[in-house]
Amino acid sequence: xxxxxxxxxxALLAEVTYRCPLQCPYCSNPxxxxxxxxxxxxxxxxxVFREAAELGVVQLHLSGGEPLVRRDIMELVQEASRAGLYTxxxxxxxxxxxxxxxxxxxxxxxxxxVSLLDTEPESNDRLAGAASxxxxxxxxxxxxxxxxxVTLNVVLHRQNLDRIAEVIAIAQEWKVNRLELAHTQxxxxxxxxxxxxxxxxxxxxxxxxxxxxxxxxxxxGVDVLHVLPDYYFDQYPKACLQGWGMVSMSVxxxxxxxxxxxxxxxxxxxxxxxxxxxxxxxxxxxxxxKRFRGTDWMPEPCRSCDKKEVxxxxxxxxxxxxxxxxxxxxxxxxxxxQHHLVDEALKEAEQDAPPLHFRVMSS
Amino acid sequence: MTQKxxxxxxxxxxxxxxxxxxxxxxxxxxxxxxxxxxxxPGRAIVKLCDGRSTxxxxxxxxxxxxxxEPSDDVFEFLDQLAERGLIxxxxxDD
Numbered sequence: 001x002x003x004x005x006x007x008x009x010x011a012l013l014a015e016v017t018y019r020c021p022l023q024c025p026y027c028s029n030p031x032x033x034x035x036x037x038x039x040x041x042x043x044x045x046x047x048v049f050r051e052a053a054e055l056g057v058v059q060l061h062l063s064g065g066e067p068l069v070r071r072d073i074m075e076l077v078q079e080a081s082r083a084g085l086y087t088x089x090x091x092x093x094x095x096x097x098x099x100x101x102x103x104x105x106x107x108x109x110x111x112x113x114v115s116l117l118d119t120e121p122e123s124n125d126r127l128a129g130a131a132s133x134x135x136x137x138x139x140x141x142x143x144x145x146x147x148x149x150v151t152l153n154v155v156l157h158r159q160n161l162d163r164i165a166e167v168i169a170i171a172q173e174w175k176v177n178r179l180e181l182a183h184t185q186x187x188x189x190x191x192x193x194x195x196x197x198x199x200x201x202x203x204x205x206x207x208x209x210x211x212x213x214x215x216x217x218x219x220x221g222v223d224v225l226h227v228l229p230d231y232y233f234d235q236y237p238k239a240c241l242q243g244w245g246m247v248s249m250s251v252x253x254x255x256x257x258x259x260x261x262x263x264x265x266x267x268x269x270x271x272x273x274x275x276x277x278x279x280x281x282x283x284x285x286x287x288x289x290k291r292f293r294g295t296d297w298m299p300e301p302c303r304s305c306d307k308k309e310v311x312x313x314x315x316x317x318x319x320x321x322x323x324x325x326x327x328x329x330x331x332x333x334x335x336x337x338q339h340h341l342v343d344e345a346l347k348e349a350e351q352d353a354p355p356l357h358f359r360v361m362s363s
Numbered sequence: 364m365t366q367k368x369x370x371x372x373x374x375x376x377x378x379x380x381x382x383x384x385x386x387x388x389x390x391x392x393x394x395x396x397x398x399x400x401x402x403x404p405g406r407a408i409v410k411l412c413d414g415r416s417t418x419x420x421x422x423x424x425x426x427x428x429x430x431x432e433p434s435d436d437v438f439e440f441l442d443q444l445a446e447r448g449l450i451x452x453x454x455x456d457d
Contacts, residue, residue, distance in 0.1 A: 111378050149379075
């Protein structure tokens with residue numbers, strides 16, 4: 001068995017709050033948000049950041065919810081940066097103005113990631129559940145003026161995929177450094193909305209062509225990342241997290257530490273809390289981090305598969321949500337005995353989409 | 364040797380910075396969503412990406428590593444950095 005400290009975590013996702021002014025229907029936060037209203041205080045987060053740096057974390061991702069709704073966010077950024085962490089923030093950018101951007105810059109934020117739901121303002125605002133397009137645009141332009149590297153994050157699904165050319169154009173127009181075109185991962189709210197979000201095969205094929213031809217033509221300084229949806233394109237599942245408990249960990253707003261931010265949806269797993277243990281104790285000793293680390297836990301067909309150290313059995317959350325068994329091979333894998341579940345979801349995608357359920361805070 | 368990305372005054376791009384990792388005892392170049400482990404010469408080059416010309420950069424490297432002829436390796440490394448958007452030309456506006 002591997003020594004977990006030989007592979008120390010490189011990344012920490014700090015979900016500093018689940019509060020958010022937006023209602024994105026594919027949010028990766030838990031469905032029962034009302035159950036998790038408690039939030040760590042400032043000094044505990046600062047301790048977590050210092051412990052993370054000591055443990056070997058290089059990249060810190062401040063996220064949420066909307067991290068900027070926390071009143072102590074500038075202090076959190078400053079202390080993270082002081083601890084030596086490369087500090088990224090993912091924001092919906094609806095509660096930020098030029099002054100706040102300047103404060104973030106001064107506090108030492110290294111990289112800003114702004115979400116955009118669609119290039120059509122009306123569709124963006126409808127999907128977000130709030131007028132937000134103009135604010136997002138202002139925030140991107142303001143951040144660029146201040147010298148931030150900016151990534152535009154666009155989650156793709158059947159309701160915006162046909163405008164992928166416009167997404168690339170807007171990224172160029174706003175002069176962002178990176179554009180992340182990530183297809184919806186069907187966990188959290190997205191799993192609940194899967195039938196409304198899953199694109200058709202025709203949509204996907206066209207989108208793929210658009211991205212490839214834009215790349216061939218040159219994207220004018222914008223680094224375009226296109227994460228293809230595993231339901232459609234992959235023979236084998238994605239190497240989720242690059243392996244459970246191998247390179248990253250997440251801290252939820254209430255201090256519970258998860259190998260992945262959506263792992264809370266898996267019943268029966270017990271998560272340690274930063275109020276009781278140090279991050280190093282959790283990384284090395286917590287049963288939940290050991291549970292799917294390495295390959296010993298694997299069932300067939302993974303156990304005897306020569307790809308087992310390539311994809312690590314795929315995504316545990318996806319396996320659980322689709323099959324009800326957290327130990328199962330990710331059904332995206334063609335070798336999975338339950339691969340028919342993916343085919344059924346794809347068949348459903350060829351039907352008319354049902355209405356969306358928007359993210360709400362009630363329990 | 365020709366440069367694919369003819370950068371005459373290399374400067375680290377916004378959001379790209381050098382970092383000493385005291386846990387792993389490594390020189391690192393960190394940037395959005397990524398990290399590159401640097402060897403000693405790599406670190407020396409990155410530290411010299413401060414807006415001086417590539418000629419001056421190579422001259423400074425020769426002082427650090429007497430007896431070396433670093434130019435081809437340097438251009439290859441600078442090309443690598445430029446291709447990943449980690450440096451740009453300080454004499455040209457972004």
